[in-house]
Amino acid sequence: MGADNLTDTLTRQTENSPRELLVRTFFFVCAFVSILTTAGIVFVLVSEAATFFTGTAQFLGVTGETVSLVDFLTGTTFSIAGDQFGVLPLLSGTLAIVIGSAVIALPLGVATAIYLSEYASPRVRAYLKPALEILAGVPTVIYGFFAIEYITPLLKQYLFPDIGFFNALSASIVVGIMIIPMVSSISEDAMSAVPDELRQAGYGMGATKFDVSTGIVVPAAISGIVSSFILAISRAIGETMAVAIAAGATPRLWTTGSVDAGPVSLPYPDPAYFLESIQPMTGAMVQLLFSDITGGGLAYRSLFGIGITLFAITLFMNIVSNWIASRYQEAYD
Amino acid sequence: MAADSPSTVRDGFGTVSRTAGVVFRYALLAATLLGILAVGILFVYVANDAIQPFTADPGWHLTFFLTLVVPTLAVGYSLSGRGEGSLRVGLESLGLLAVMPLFAGGVAVLFLSILPALVVFSFAVALAIPLAAIVALQRTRQVGFVAKLVAAAVVTVASLLFVPNFIQNVPVIPVEWLLVALTIGAPTAAIAGAYAAASWNDRRVGRIAALAALGGVLVGGLVGSLTGVGGIAATVLATVAGVPVGLYVATVVDQHPTRREGLLLPLVVLGGMLLGAFLVRTVGFAGPASWLDWAFVTSDNSFSAESAGIYPALAGSIMLMLIVSLASFPIGIGAAVYLEEYAGNSRLTRLIEVNIANLAGVPSVVYGLLGLGLLARMLEDGLPVFPAVVADPLGLEPIRVGGDLFGIGTVFVGGLTLSLLILPIVIISSQEAIRSVPPSQRQASYGMGATRWQTVKNVVLPKAFPGILTGTILALGRAIGETAPLLVIGAPNEFGIPQELSSRVGAMPLQIYAWATTSGTEEFYTKVIPAGVVVLLVAMLAMNSVAIVLRNRYRQRN
Known part of the structure; x- marks a missing residue:
């Protein structure tokens, strides 16, 4: 090179x-x-949450009330007025929203992805994909209003006559609807990336389209599907406005029923939890905003305590999702 | 293994059933449509509550059915029989007519309520002077780049410092609509001219188009100021809606003569609406008692449902969109250009990429905490240009700027928070658009001796522009619906029209939340909130539809 x-x-x-x-x-x-x-x-998050927890606040010279990390993580009561900040009831509420929305979004999302990638003609796909994007694009405050104004009355009329005005079920339904596109678009990308040779091999063996879709394409795209599940659940955990409006403001632990199984009675999580007002983490954050946040009191600092918990959970799930997508991805060349 | 294979083969053949496959296929279709249908039905419910079409006279419905629906369907059907894309032209022109006036309304709100025309005009001139100076400097070859840069910076700063003040204090002020026409009409006309010149491949046509556009804007403003419409509103309408529609019609008429019939469709719709309205008025059929009317859109909020309007929230959303697009688009596109065109495969680059992917997954409420903790509280007294840590030992006064911009719940903090929120989306979609520019075109540019920046400026960005625009508009559509971050930075439930960056932030979704939580009366739930929801949805869908149409056109061309 140097010669030139x-x-x-x-x-x-x-x-x-x-x-x-x-x-x-x-x-x-x-x-x-x-x-x-x-x-x-x-x-x-770290600097403000540090002033909330007793263990760190004393090093920062924070005067005023603090909450110990153990009480925060294991406390079973969350009450802003009573200065009790146990996060477990809020986690319990978030778990309900996650389970409820996942039951709706995961099967529908995967079915949508299979339809779009294997069955739909390009023309149909050109109409369906923007329509699905709208599901994710509708402002979440509108979803919250839909849940409280239209879905809860419908549920009350036809399915559960004693459902509460605020309830976890209708909030889960709207959160489920809004995360369908997340599952379907990422899963569809994974399915479209499965090379045609695999499908042709299946057809060559005499498989039907149904066999190819469920027996070849879905297993080959499983890493993408799982990573889409995790991302969608992480989105459901962070979803704020719909649950703040529709799920209620009653932080409480999951109620348990019990079945008698001979000598012991086995506790099980009671599904009736869904029919009453609950409060997930994000809902509690919105409620905290309406106490005094300008002065930097305990309520203000607890906002960051919950916020850092939320951030840690969603970040962890996003990283796991990326890791699964790249680690278990089938490489086709 | 070998022992059981014959029986597998025997079982496998001949037992293939079509039923399972057909059932599976339709189950998948049903699952796909379920979510879409559910949301569609909810939209119908909310529109029904907002507009209440069944309160109208049956005669009202019948009149509009006969004057509007029947002719439209007839023309649409005959167009679809013709082929040659005339139905598409009809639908596109109808869409333009429906969407562009909405955007015109948004821009008009900006000029009428938020930014006085004279202020905007003075800043536009102050920016146009350095722009002209930069163009002039680029043509000269005697001075070096650094000298040019210094000159451009001096001209920009001087112009921004003195020109706005000077213009705002000129004793003779022309009428406001003329200022608006100069501020937005002239650039729009120039763009229309450039588009026409490129589209017809003829500079003369471009010049004619530009002059016609400017003339149309001026005539529109004049007519508007003489009639009751108002000069500013008419000027904005002519600029934002009239010029694109005119350009579209001219393109169709001159370049696609076989599709001309498509233009009949919007004419039939417009004519049917006018005729229907005329007949309904003369006969005296009552229209629907719609809650979503002109008064709702243009009046202030109120504690009583009857007089509650969405105008301050609408103006607040428009103001926020202005800040978000000014802040996040240059940074987002710049970051995408860096990652795609400049960055090597270094560790820092990979860190930035992973970081952007993770930021896209951070819940919006956490961005709100960033805004609250950092922008609203830590920077409450302003940005520390000369921080106390340095100033105190020297015995000097610390300097902080922009103390009124930062603080709990200001428009500025809200806009910045939303900008950071959509930044990952803007970056990722711009990256995709830039990546889709074929490498051969870059190589051709480099082969001609172009530098990297010249290649980016002249090849990559123009080619990627439609894709970038699509992604940024979709991101803006996301920002307009965000509530949680605004709530967290301390946005109050009551706000007025934002006149300054330090005003209290307001937005349509915030207003809906406030109505839903604080005013618990039945009327709010069944009428006011649905009307507000429809306004927000229309704004969002208008933006998304533009993005989707752009994307489809762009994909077809590639």
């Missing part, structure tokens, strides 16, 4: 000219903003 001195002499070096450097720096700063955003989120 003439070319080097004649070439104008432009990579490091002031104009190129300036432009390059500008673009780099833009990209770096995303790192700063993450750093900002972590900094704010």
